[in-house]
Amino acid sequence: IVLTNIQNQQRNRYMALIDTGCTRCIINQRLVESLQIQTETLPIPMKFEQVDGSLLGGQPATLVTAPVQLEIGTHWEKLRFIVIPDMREDMILDLAWLDRWKP
Secondary structure: OEEEEOOOOOEEEOOEEEOOOOOOOEEEHHHHHHHOOOEEEEEEEEOOEOOOOOEHHHOOEEEEEOOEEEEEOOEEEEEOOEEEOOOOOOEEEOHHHHHHHOO
């Protein structure tokens, strides 16, 4: 997947996981910093619990990205991601994304 920061046109190729158990599209904070993507504070922090009950990233998410451009092959769209402080994956696309695009 190629992500592009719309504000400064920085772009790079990343790996994404599609997770049918995830309720939001989420992104690793490391990528947000690398692409210098602007963020906004969420009105209410969001908790993402893993199967073992622990919090993904170790704490509630408090930031959402400005829109970024996501490209997969010839498909592209603008998305906002919830920022997770520390996770293994670059980004996770949620069930709603899968239902909408059926890749």
